[in-house]
Amino acid sequence: MKFLKDIIGWIxxxxxxxxxxxxxxxxxxxxxxxxxxxxxxxxMSKIKWLNKICSGYIFFFxxxxxxxxxxxxxxxxxxxxxxxxxxxxxxxxxxxFALNSAAYTAEIIRAAIxxxxxxxxxxxxxxxxxxxxxxxxxxxxxxxxxxxxxxGNEFIMVLKDASLVSIIALADITKVTRSxxxxxxxxxxxxxxxxxxxxxxxxxxxxxxxxEKKYSVYENT
Numbered sequence: 001m002k003f004l005k006d007i008i009g010w011i012x013x014x015x016x017x018x019x020x021x022x023x024x025x026x027x028x029x030x031x032x033x034x035x036x037x038x039x040x041x042x043x044m045s046k047i048k049w050l051n052k053i054c055s056g057y058i059f060f061f062x063x064x065x066x067x068x069x070x071x072x073x074x075x076x077x078x079x080x081x082x083x084x085x086x087x088x089x090x091x092x093x094x095x096x097f098a099l100n101s102a103a104y105t106a107e108i109i110r111a112a113i114x115x116x117x118x119x120x121x122x123x124x125x126x127x128x129x130x131x132x133x134x135x136x137x138x139x140x141x142x143x144x145x146x147x148x149x150x151x152g153n154e155f156i157m158v159l160k161d162a163s164l165v166s167i168i169a170l171a172d173i174t175k176v177t178r179s180x181x182x183x184x185x186x187x188x189x190x191x192x193x194x195x196x197x198x199x200x201x202x203x204x205x206x207x208x209x210x211x212e213k214k215y216s217v218y219e220n221t
Contacts, residue, residue, distance in 0.1 A: 014176055016171070024093055025155065
């Protein structure tokens with residue numbers, strides 16, 4: 001009974017942490033998705049310098065640990081110049097996670113675009129459409145349907161990786177859990193915390209699964 005009372009007492013704090021976790025994931029993935037589109041198009045570009053810059057960006061952020069990227073954004077940038085000082089922990093986490101997510105999502109977008117039949121490029125060119133018009137009006141809209149499953153997976157990965165922000169004292173679920181565990185000398189708080197993560201993951205998995213089914217029906221009709 002004492003354990004149940006403890007859980008009830010912990011729930012408000014854990015829910016506050018969940019708000020931070022979910023908010024960070026949403027804004028980071030959305031911003032990363034926008035940046036990823038430009039990175040994907042840049043990497044596919046025939047302009048060599050643009051291709052190299054985008055490829056280098058993707059290689060760097062995929063090849064280095066997210067934890068180090070977060071450390072550098074929050075602690076390292078201010079040492080380069082006071083101009084880069086980020087006092088807001090949430091904003092620092094947002095920057096690090098958005099930049100990292102963009103690198104992974106860029107490859108997802110590139111694969112989705114390249115999966116479109118090349119004949120559609122040729123048909124668009126025959127109609128007098130420019131490369132930009134073809135991408136905007138023909139290729140990208142079709143690619144979006146194929147992006148849903150992998151982007152959903154990326155979202156869930158970012159959701160779980162968001163626990164790393166506890167190292168910069170941002171009060172997400174993990175930070176709140178550690179604080180409660182420290183103040184109560186009880187590790188049992190990790191049980192409701194993990195259950196909360198599972199619930200959040202299940203909800204968003206259901207959302208992306210529903211979107212996938214909806215758009216797969218449209219694609220097959």
